[in-house]
Amino acid sequence: MIKRIRVLMAKPGLDGHDRGIKVVARALRDAGMEVIYTGLHQTPQQIVAAAIQEDVDVVGLSILSGAHMTLFPKIRKLLDDNDGSNIILIGGGTIDKEDAKELLQNKFADALFASGTPTDLIIAWINEKVV
Amino acid sequence: MTEVRDIERSYQSWYEERYSNAAERDVKFVTISQQPIKELYTPGDIKDLDYFNDLGFPGEFPYTRGVQSSMHRGRLWTMRQFAGFATAIESNQRYRFLLNKGQTGLSVAFDMPTLMGYDSDHPFSEGEVGRCGVAIDSLADMETLFNEIPLDKVSTSMTINGPASIIWAMYIAAAERQGVSSELLNGTIQNDILKEYIAQKSWIFPPRQSMRLITDIFEYASKHVPLWNTVSVSGYHIREAGSNAVQELAFTLADGFAYVEAGIDAGLDVDDFAPRLSFFFNSHMDFFEEIAKYRAARRIWAKRMKEKYGAINPKSWLLRFHTQTAGCSLTAEQPENNIIRTAFEALSAVLGGTQSLHTNSMDEVLALPTEKSVEIALRTQQIIAHETGVTNTIDPLAGSYFMESLTNKMEAEAENYFAQIEKFGGVINAIDEGYFQKEIADAAFDYQRAIEKGDRIVVGMNEFINQDEKLTIDILKIDPKVELKQKDKLARLKQSRDNESVERSLQALNTAAKSNDNTMPFILEAVRNYATLGEIVSELKSVFGVYKEKPMF
Numbered sequence: 088m089i090k091r092i093r094v095l096m097a098k099p100g101l102d103g104h105d106r107g108i109k110v111v112a113r114a115l116r117d118a119g120m121e122v123i124y125t126g127l128h129q130t131p132q133q134i135v136a137a138a139i140q141e142d143v144d145v146v147g148l149s150i151l152s153g154a155h156m157t158l159f160p161k162i163r164k165l166l167d168d169n170d171g172s173n174i175i176l177i178g179g180g181t182i183d184k185e186d187a188k189e190l191l192q193n194k195f196a197d198a199l200f201a202s203g204t205p206t207d208l209i210i211a212w213i214n215e216k217v218v
Numbered sequence: 219m220t221e222v223r224d225i226e227r228s229y230q231s232w233y234e235e236r237y238s239n240a241a242e243r244d245v246k247f248v249t250i251s252q253q254p255i256k257e258l259y260t261p262g263d264i265k266d267l268d269y270f271n272d273l274g275f276p277g278e279f280p281y282t283r284g285v286q287s288s289m290h291r292g293r294l295w296t297m298r299q300f301a302g303f304a305t306a307i308e309s310n311q312r313y314r315f316l317l318n319k320g321q322t323g324l325s326v327a328f329d330m331p332t333l334m335g336y337d338s339d340h341p342f343s344e345g346e347v348g349r350c351g352v353a354i355d356s357l358a359d360m361e362t363l364f365n366e367i368p369l370d371k372v373s374t375s376m377t378i379n380g381p382a383s384i385i386w387a388m389y390i391a392a393a394e395r396q397g398v399s400s401e402l403l404n405g406t407i408q409n410d411i412l413k414e415y416i417a418q419k420s421w422i423f424p425p426r427q428s429m430r431l432i433t434d435i436f437e438y439a440s441k442h443v444p445l446w447n448t449v450s451v452s453g454y455h456i457r458e459a460g461s462n463a464v465q466e467l468a469f470t471l472a473d474g475f476a477y478v479e480a481g482i483d484a485g486l487d488v489d490d491f492a493p494r495l496s497f498f499f500n501s502h503m504d505f506f507e508e509i510a511k512y513r514a515a516r517r518i519w520a521k522r523m524k525e526k527y528g529a530i531n532p533k534s535w536l537l538r539f540h541t542q543t544a545g546c547s548l549t550a551e552q553p554e555n556n557i558i559r560t561a562f563e564a565l566s567a568v569l570g571g572t573q574s575l576h577t578n579s580m581d582e583v584l585a586l587p588t589e590k591s592v593e594i595a596l597r598t599q600q601i602i603a604h605e606t607g608v609t610n611t612i613d614p615l616a617g618s619y620f621m622e623s624l625t626n627k628m629e630a631e632a633e634n635y636f637a638q639i640e641k642f643g644g645v646i647n648a649i650d651e652g653y654f655q656k657e658i659a660d661a662a663f664d665y666q667r668a669i670e671k672g673d674r675i676v677v678g679m680n681e682f683i684n685q686d687e688k689l690t691i692d693i694l695k696i697d698p699k700v701e702l703k704q705k706d707k708l709a710r711l712k713q714s715r716d717n718e719s720v721e722r723s724l725q726a727l728n729t730a731a732k733s734n735d736n737t738m739p740f741i742l743e744a745v746r747n748y749a750t751l752g753e754i755v756s757e758l759k760s761v762f763g764v765y766k767e768k769p770m771f
Contacts (some may be wrong), residue, residue: 096771101330101346103419106460106546109659109771110666116771126769127419128334130342152330152695153585157345183584183693201550202583203679205670 102152114206115180135165226262250504251462257618280520283613296574302327302352306362309352313709327351337752338561347701360388376407380422382409406447418420418455427762436491438738460662468635492534501563510624512570541567552678556580731761
């Protein structure tokens, strides 16, 4: 049996906009992935602990509060420090192109999907990266 | 005189002989909410319409045609742009900029820590201070926020829910410092906690305790701040979270009725607080559906308030509302197109009889708006008001076969939802069961699917794409130093204030919260002593507990 891709979908920080993350979570589940949704208002520590415990392949962050430049680096570092350096970190939300470029260049995120990205694209990206 | 029956018969033959043989594009003729729309509406679609019962005159029951007698001929809607970022100093400058450009009311956006009741120095606030609104930690920040803005002259709307009573107390106290008595204050606190559980998710306390804080506000306002709008019952966030138009209408009004029932259960006379309830709707892209929504909302509210809740004061029957154009309709691609979207949405709000309006700026899908884009958004409203001629007559679409039929349909479908909610035993029980959350998540998913399948075209996003698009507009950046500055100001405040009276007033609040006393005077006292938002919230959490949502998707 082929191992199903496991994804942790997480809402870090105080932002409560959960429309996007729920839509993506459903689409990933419909595409055959195991999706775990953390719920709202998670600290970086809580997210990383869940990712390690659930042994996920991918962590997807949704941030619409503008706090992405703080949260992505923090969560990437915590993953690396807790034997999660192989976990792929992706995200979406209100992230302008300049910030996105900086996050990607510094490897704080492996991919960022702007609002309006078709979910098929996200699914295809994950399927390609997780082997 | 032509009989409706004759028209219906002719319509049938017109359809068979002409329309069915004519070309029809291969698309679904549905509203953005998936409501099917017919090719033609005729008198047959509104044959049961009773002018006095269903429409009436502007300023008269059931207010379908508008809540004021002269509507926009008497007074244009308030042009109210939602703004706030960084610290109180920067936001104060933006407010004065907007007032100078002809804006007629203020609307304050708070940052996430403030919305959630945390001070800027709390670990949860890291990276969030001043990001999507202004950071307010204490009365000192509120004084700065309204520096040189006379609070007896402007009306201020504040988007605050979980900690609404505390922020409102800070506003009242800031006015006191300006020498303005609370009787003169004019404005709105959003204070709609139910839609937080349903959609926006900025909650603090559990629902029943939150409702108690709200009824405390009703009582305090009726005695001391009589011109204040104590709740802005908000569909905006329900729609942004993904609901369709009917759900927005139905869930919002259901929330409104829940506040009315809570006030009555707390022993208040409905006419003492209902006139101060106002509403806040979204204006999305489907032009006619939105107008029908506003018209249906007024009619449903008036009828229920009069017939079910026994309100006698006509002011209790009025559904007054603010509108904001739909942020979720904007695209990150070709952001200049958002100016056009916003203009159409604003127009439907105006034709729907709004009392005030925020037009989104083209760049809000990317970041907080720049001064340039905010100015275009405000100019959009001014062009509608002064150039298009749509304000010349009241409720110009009334009597349209299509508009009246759509208005009736919205009302009927909202009634179905009310019956559903009733089955759960009311709004709070339905929240506990995750009913609204699931309905909205389903609708959001359907909407996304329709876009991805190409059933719904969004220009520049899934069709008419510009492949080599480069971002050509400026983006407002929040300096990370803002957070340090704000934390520093807070640290200095905590040293300079009288910490004994802070402690004493927090203790008094704790005692009041445990009893049945109105919490407002105690919150005001703590605020006057410069107790911080976070301190007051912690004190109340120790009595009320905190809300936790069951995660689901």
